[in-house]
Structure formats: C-alpha cells, structure tokens
Amino acid sequence: MTSPPQTMFEKIWRRHIVVDRDDGYTLLYVDRHLMHDGSEGGYAQLRRRKLKLRRPDRGFATPDHYVLSNSGNRADIPDAQHRRLVERITENTAASGVTLFDLGDERQGIAHVVGPEQGITQPGLTLVCGDSHTSTHGALGALAFGIGTSEVAQVMATQCLWQRKPKAMRVSVDGALGDGVTAKDVILAIIAKIGAAGAVGHVIEYAGSAIRGLSIEGRLTVCNMSIEAGGKAGMVAPDDTTIAYLDGRPFAPKGAEWDKAVAFWRGVPSEEGAAFDRDVSLDAAAIVPMVTWGTSPEDALPITARIPEPSTAPDGAKKDSMERALDYMGLVPGTPLEQVAVDRVFIGSCTNSRIEDLRAAAKVAEGRKAVIPAWVVAGSGLVKKQAEAEGLDKVFRDAGFEWREQPGCSMCVGMNGDTGKPGQRIASTSNRNFVGRQGPGVRTHLVSPAMAAAAAVSGRFTDVRRLLG
Numbered sequence: 164m165t166s167p168p169q170t171m172f173e174k175i176w177r178r179h180i181v182v183d184r185d186d187g188y189t190l191l192y193v194d195r196h197l198m199h200d201g202s203e204g205g206y207a208q209l210r211r212r213k214l215k216l217r218r219p220d221r222g223f224a225t226p227d228h229y230v231l232s233n234s235g236n237r238a239d240i241p242d243a244q245h246r247r248l249v250e251r252i253t254e255n256t257a258a259s260g261v262t263l264f265d266l267g268d269e270r271q272g273i274a275h276v277v278g279p280e281q282g283i284t285q286p287g288l289t290l291v292c293g294d295s296h297t298s299t300h301g302a303l304g305a306l307a308f309g310i311g312t313s314e315v316a317q318v319m320a321t322q323c324l325w326q327r328k329p330k331a332m333r334v335s336v337d338g339a340l341g342d343g344v345t346a347k348d349v350i351l352a353i354i355a356k357i358g359a360a361g362a363v364g365h366v367i368e369y370a371g372s373a374i375r376g377l378s379i380e381g382r383l384t385v386c387n388m389s390i391e392a393g394g395k396a397g398m399v400a401p402d403d404t405t406i407a408y409l410d411g412r413p414f415a416p417k418g419a420e421w422d423k424a425v426a427f428w429r430g431v432p433s434e435e436g437a438a439f440d441r442d443v444s445l446d447a448a449a450i451v452p453m454v455t456w457g458t459s460p461e462d463a464l465p466i467t468a469r470i471p472e473p474s475t476a477p478d479g480a481k482k483d484s485m486e487r488a489l490d491y492m493g494l495v496p497g498t499p500l501e502q503v504a505v506d507r508v509f510i511g512s513c514t515n516s517r518i519e520d521l522r523a524a525a526k527v528a529e530g531r532k533a534v535i536p537a538w539v540v541a542g543s544g545l546v547k548k549q550a551e552a553e554g555l556d557k558v559f560r561d562a563g564f565e566w567r568e569q570p571g572c573s574m575c576v577g578m579n580g581d582t583g584k585p586g587q588r589i590a591s592t593s594n595r596n597f598v599g600r601q602g603p604g605v606r607t608h609l610v611s612p613a614m615a616a617a618a619a620v621s622g623r624f625t626d627v628r629r630l631l632g
C-alpha cells in the first residue's frame with residue numbers, strides 16, 4: 164500500500180517524533196534552540212531543579228529586547244533589571260556552553276535575524292525560541308515556533324518538547340506583485356483576509372508563484388507574521404533560492420556534508436497532491452501597499468482606502484471593537500488613509516530590518532528629506548555593516564533619518580525604553596499594532612519599509628508607488 168502524499172509540515176513532524184502518547188501529545192525532538200535576553204527565565208528553572216542544559220551545541224543566543232539602540236555598552240542600560248538580563252545571557256551561556264553572539268560581536272542582533280543570517284536555521288529542522296515570532300524561521304523550510312518559559316526549560320533540560328499536532332493550512336499567492344508592493348504588503352493582505360485568528364491551530368505553508376518569487380528576506384517577513392494570523396508556524400518550501408541563501412553561511416554544512424544536506428533539503432517540500440486541512444488563495448496582482456488603521460494586524464487596508472465606518476461592521480461586537488480601535492487610534496471614519504498625518508517613523512524589527520528592507524527604504528529616502536523623526540535600526544551587526552558598506556547609512560542621514568547605533572528590537576516593543584509619546588502616530592515596519600505596544604497611548608500603524616520611508620518624507624501616509632521610478 165502506498166502512503167498518501169505528505170505535506171512538508173507532516174514530513175518534518177514525523178521525522179522528529181520521539182514518542183506519541185495516547186492522549187494526543189507527541190514528544191518532539193528539537194534541533195535548534197534560539198535564546199535571547201529573556202531566556203533567563205528558562206535558566207532560572209533549570210537552576211531551581213538542579214538540571215543541566217542537555218545539548219548546548221544546539222543552542223544559540225543573542226541579546227535583543229533590552230539592548231539600547233544608541234549604545235552597545237551594557238553598562239549604559241539605565242534600568243537595573245534590564246541590564247541584569249543582558250548580563251545574565253552572557254553568564255548563562257558561558258556556564259552552559261551555548262554559542263553566544265554578544266554585544267560587541269558584529270553577529271549580534273535580533274534572534275530571528277541572526278538565526279537565518281548565520282545559517283543556523285535550515286530546511287527540515289525543528290527550531291524553537293521563547294518568542295512568538297520564531298515562526299520567522301519557517302521561511303527556510305524549518306518547522307519553527309515560539310514556546311513559553313516552562314517549555315524553554317523543558318527544551319534546555321531534554322532537547323525535546325511535548326506538543327499537540329497542529330493542522331496544516333496552505334495560503335497560496337499567485338501572480339506578479341506590482342512595483343512598490345512587498346512581502347510586508349502580502350502578509351498584511353493575507354491577515355486582513357483570514358483574520359488575526361484565521362490560522363489558529365494551524366501551521367501555514369505559504370505557496371504559489373508570488374511566494375516562490377520572493378527572496379529569503381521577503382519570505383522571512385511573511386513567515387514572521389504567521390503568528391499575527393494566529394498560526395502556530397509559517398513555512399515556505401525550500402528551493403534553489405533557499406539553497407543559494409544558505410551556501411557559505413557560517414553554521415551551514417560544508418563540503419560533503421553540504422551535498423548531503425542539499426539532497427535532504429530537496430526532499431523537504433510538500434508532495435504533489437498532499438492534502439491540507441484548509442486552503443486559501445490570493446491574487447498577487449490585486450495586492451497594493453497596505454497600512455493598518457486599528458489595533459490588530461488584521462485591521463489592514465490598501466493605502467488607497469479610507470478609514471472604515473463601524474456602521475458597516477457585520478455585527479454589534481465587531482462594531483464596538485472598531486469604535487474602540489478608532490477611538491484609541493484617533494481616527495475619523497471615512498478619512499482617506501493618505502490624509503492621515505504621521506508623527507514618527509520606525510524602520511526595524513524582526514519583520515523588516517534586513518538588508519533588503521533597508522535598501523527598499525533608502526531607495527525612497529534618497530534625495531528627499533524626512534519631515535518627521537524617522538529611525539532606522541538594523542536587525543543585526545552584519546546587516547548594519549553591509550548597509551554601511553553600501554552607503555545606505557549616508558543616504559538615510561542625508562535624508563534626515565536617524566541611523567541608530569546598535570541592532571536590536573528597539574521601538575518594535577519598546578522594552579529597551581525606545582518608545583513613542585502618548586498620542587503619537589507611528590508608521591512602523593514591525594508586526595504588532597496592539598494598544599500600547601510602542602508606549603502608552605502610542606498609535607502604531609504597520610507598513611512596509613518603503614511605505615515607512617514614504618511617510619517619513621511626506622509626513623503622512625503616502626502611496627509609495629507615486630514616489631518610485
């Protein structure tokens with residue numbers, strides 16, 4: 164009897180089963196464990212239970228959330244507790260033997276930028292991190308998802324993790340993306356369509372010609388926001404683009420191991436005819452630059468649209484939540500998005516702080532002037548170095564943008580103190596526009612790097628397509 168065709172998710176899941184329990188839980192083997200400056204919680208649990216880290220060679224750490232964006236010096240972190248966490252990651256990894264990309268090392272950066280960049284993230288592997296945006300790594304064909312602190316401790320102690328098997332969902336985007344339309348617009352369009360809970364309980368496989376046409380950077384942006392659609396993980400099948408990206412990366416296999424790895428990676432994609440529990444499709448040509456208007460990533464609209472009218476909501480509960488969101492965001496229904504004035508711009512985060520993101524923003528900034536404060540925070544020291552080698556820092560500075568010193572999460576979440584002021588409206592390339600995300604009372608609008616740069620030079624949301632070419 165031949166077995167039915169398998170999805171990529173199914174194949175990776177099966178290869179990692181240690182035990183299947185009767186109650187529906189599976190013990191999965193974990194190939195890679197990424198840690199950041201919040202991993203102290205996991206280490207503290209290990210210490211309390213007098214346990215050792217089982218496979219330090221499978222762990223990789225870098226401080227990101229509490230790192231200052233204007234100084235790579237730990238001692239400058241004003242909040243003692245935050246400073247302590249950034250110290251603890253150094254101490255914990257030294258004591259346990261985990262590889263650390265510390266402050267002062269050009270490989271340091273946001274964990275989800277560093278993993279792929281270093282070739283730690285690879286097709287067919289399982290990868291976890293105590294961080295919801297771990298879904299990012301699925302862009303290389305890995306099964307990658309965020310875990311909580313007690314799960315972090317479990318992985319540290321056993322290199323395994325109890326999980327219930329999620330369902331499989333496929334989101335296909337076919338056709339050609341228009342000029343000025345980027346991976347960020349694709350994922351915002353997907354979330355607008357399926358909703359912030361649209362993929363709950365599912366691993367999303369992104370497929371179709373528009374996804375295959377994306378660079379790895381673009382795929383990382385798409386997979387990053389899978390969690391904002393409620394998904395457990397997001398993945399893209401490994402292909403020539405993936406293999407070319409990994410070739411020569413420090414932690415990618417070398418020599419004969421490389422050839423073996425490539426042969427294995429070629430077998431990772433879903434098989435023809437594999438069944439998905441859900442299938443959704445979008446037309447790439449219909450996607451235009453997107454802007455969120457509300458306090459959920461699903462509140463995304465084309466830049467050509469107007470602020471929605473709560474009266475058009477399908478039910479009373481939705482109407483109430485729209486009214487609350489519009490009230491928080493200080494927006495009047497019916498206003499064209501292009502007439503909404505912006506106070507500040509943030510280009511960065513694990514969604515959009517890679518070299519292509521910075522190039523896209525610089526292309527718009529070049530020869531223009533920012534009329535509002537605009538920050539650029541590179542996702543890693545290597546991204547920063549590359550951008551500087553290309554002169555992008557100069558383009559940004561000449562255009563009046565602030566080129567921040569130290570890579571990290573910065574204003575994406577403001578845990579390092581990089582927050583906006585109450586009432587400020589920020590065009591942000593990050594992934595969450597939740598109430599208070601960038602500081603109390605701050606109004607976050609999610610956009611692509613190109614759209615963020617367009618807002619910076621116009622002082623309002625602007626259809627970047629008019630500024631290009």
Ligand SMILES: CC(C)[C@H](C(=O)O)[C@@H](O)C(=O)O
Pocket residue numbers: 201228293294295296309576
């Ligand atoms: C602080 C961290 C655990 C958190 C996450 O899990 O995602 C953060 O990265 C975020 O984006 O909100």
Ligand code: SF4
Pocket residue numbers: 227228273275294296512513514571572575576593594
């Ligand atoms: S950049 Fe933002 S979303 Fe990404 S890990 Fe840091 S805080 Fe979380």
